[in-house]
Amino acid sequence: GENVEQHPSTLSxxxxxxxxxxxxxxxxxxNYFPWYKQELGKRPQLIIDIRSNVGExxxxxxxxxxxxxxxxxxxxxxxxxxxDSAVYFCARGTSYDKVIFGPGTSLSVxx
Amino acid sequence: DTGVSQDPRHKITKRGQNVTFRCDPISEHNRLxxxxxxxxxGPEFLTYFQNEAQLEKSRLLSDRFSAERPKGSFSTLExxxxxxxxxxxxxxxxxxxxxxxGSLRNTGELFFGEGSRLTVL
Numbered sequence: 001g002e003n004v005e006q007h008p009s010t011l012s013x014x015x016x017x018x019x020x021x022x023x024x025x026x027x028x029x030x031n032y033f034p035w036y037k038q039e040l041g042k043r044p045q046l047i048i049d050i051r052s053n054v055g056e057x058x059x060x061x062x063x064x065x066x067x068x069x070x071x072x073x074x075x076x077x078x079x080x081x082x083x084d085s086a087v088y089f090c091a092r093g094t095s096y097d098k099v100i101f102g103p104g105t106s107l108s109v110x111x
Numbered sequence: 112d113t114g115v116s117q118d119p120r121h122k123i124t125k126r127g128q129n130v131t132f133r134c135d136p137i138s139e140h141n142r143l144x145x146x147x148x149x150x151x152x153g154p155e156f157l158t159y160f161q162n163e164a165q166l167e168k169s170r171l172l173s174d175r176f177s178a179e180r181p182k183g184s185f186s187t188l189e190x191x192x193x194x195x196x197x198x199x200x201x202x203x204x205x206x207x208x209x210x211x212x213g214s215l216r217n218t219g220e221l222f223f224g225e226g227s228r229l230t231v232l
Contacts, residue, residue, distance in 0.1 A: 034219065034220070034221075036221075042225075043202070043224065044154065044202075044221075044223050045223070046220045046221065049219065089153045089154070093219070098156055098159050098166075099144070099156075101146075101153035101154045101155075102153050104151070104153045106151075
């Protein structure tokens with residue numbers, strides 16, 4: 001199928017701890033895996049993405065890993081801060097097709 | 112502001128009425144998406160366009176929903192005979208397609224509008 005599964009649906013961490021969100025997909029043609037952050041009442045915004053030709057990508061405190069064989073990818077946020085509190089969506093797509101989103105993970109960072 | 116704009120931002124209607132939403136994408140983007148989002152859920156794909164061509168419409172989408180992008184610029188999403196279950200945020204997004212390497216700015220990123228919130232009474 002074309003859907004994306006995402007876990008956990010909610011996540012609470014203490015400020016300074018790490019947060020990990022995992023997603024799985026089944027369409028083996030997928031080659032593009034973006035992550036979007038949506039703050040309350042705002043539009044989703046891209047925070048990081050990864051293409052299928054790499055296994056890991058890092059941008060400051062955020063990293064994404066991809067295991068194409070197992071068809072799963074993960075978002076890692078280190079040294080979490082209160083402003084990281086938001087809903088995070090993983091998504092998948094292909095070079096020629098639409099982008100499909102996961103159901104989201106609500107992250108709360110407790111000061 | 113050169114971002115994606117949507118109109119109206121809020122719409123309250125009675126069951127059975129028709130509603131139409133408009134999306135103006137970023138001008139150089141040739142791909143345009145419509146998604147629907149309900150509370151606590153991810154954006155649900157509805158349909159998307161490459162220029163004026165509608166490439167796909169979700170199989171889950173009722174025939175009451177129709178979208179157009181007549182000149183490859185703005186798009187409209189119409190819902191006929193609205194039902195209470197249609198109440199949601201309707202999000203529009205635009206992008207370059209991933210295979211279009213003509214623009215150095217192309218990252219595949221979807222740029223979302225602020226959405227049109229529909230409430231069906």
